[in-house]
Amino acid sequence: SVEAVIFDLDGVITDTAAYHYEAWKELGESIGIAIDEEFNEQLKGVSRMESLERLLRHGNRQDDFTEQEKEKLATRKNEQYKRLIKRVTPDDILPGIKQLLVDIRQDGIKIGMASASKNAFEVVGSLKIAEYFDYIVDSSTVSKGKPDPEIFLKAAEALQVPSSRCIGVEDAEAGIEAIQGAGMFAVGVGKPQLLGKADYLVENTSLLSWPEIKKRYHHS
Ligand code: G6P
Numbered sequence: 001s002v003e004a005v006i007f008d009l010d011g012v013i014t015d016t017a018a019y020h021y022e023a024w025k026e027l028g029e030s031i032g033i034a035i036d037e038e039f040n041e042q043l044k045g046v047s048r049m050e051s052l053e054r055l056l057r058h059g060n061r062q063d064d065f066t067e068q069e070k071e072k073l074a075t076r077k078n079e080q081y082k083r084l085i086k087r088v089t090p091d092d093i094l095p096g097i098k099q100l101l102v103d104i105r106q107d108g109i110k111i112g113m114a115s116a117s118k119n120a121f122e123v124v125g126s127l128k129i130a131e132y133f134d135y136i137v138d139s140s141t142v143s144k145g146k147p148d149p150e151i152f153l154k155a156a157e158a159l160q161v162p163s164s165r166c167i168g169v170e171d172a173e174a175g176i177e178a179i180q181g182a183g184m185f186a187v188g189v190g191k192p193q194l195l196g197k198a199d200y201l202v203e204n205t206s207l208l209s210w211p212e213i214k215k216r217y218h219h220s
């Protein structure tokens with residue numbers, strides 16, 4: 001039976017995915033690259049430097065910057081993102097998430113976090129939900145980003161739970177692939193056109209319920 005639930009952060013627990021988008025959009029504009037929400041889907045769950053590479057390729061400017069210049073661009077995006085997350089408070093926890101964390105805990109199930117963001121600890125602190133997590137992966141220790149399963153496997157290992165007894169929750173296509181690659185049951189939050197591969201999919205977080213997720217896991 002299920003022993004752990006491992007959550008993504010941005011776009012699942014809180015809507016910081018919108019802030020990542022805003023910061024990339026602004027950086028893109030400053031170097032003449034326009035992005036829209038459709039392209040942004042390819043940045044979700046993807047590390048900072050890989051997101052920058054994708055942005056530059058999108059604008060056909062992948063050969064225009066030195067490594068040092070790219071570092072500077074990524075830093076600029078992060079500085080803007082950090083400005084935006086200063087306003088994050090516990091009120092920004094997405095609907096249904098707090099109850100879900102409480103219900104999972106009450107069931108004696110472990111909770112982990114597998115976010116690619118180096119800002120994850122700060123956001124968790126601002127949301128005041130650190131107490132719910134038995135383990136949060138430090139993304140700076142992860143060598144292969146999502147869709148590689150590494151980050152989810154790391155979380156499971158730290159929680160001392162076999163993959164087959166873990167459930168992962170994600171809003172990104174790369175994230176669903178990472179969960180399934182780790183041999184876990186994947187709960188998706190988002191649109192079926194994008195997250196159709198999830199083992200169980202809901203359109204938004206308010207539809208997440210622990211009894212229902214558990215039932216789906218057991219019937220899988
Ligand atoms: C998450 C977000 C991505 C972001 C990545 C790295 O996976 O979904 O949009 O690029 O984290 O975040 P960071 O805060 O380290 O730049």
Ligand code: MG
Pocket residue numbers: 008009010011012017044045170171172175
């Ligand atoms: Mg996400």
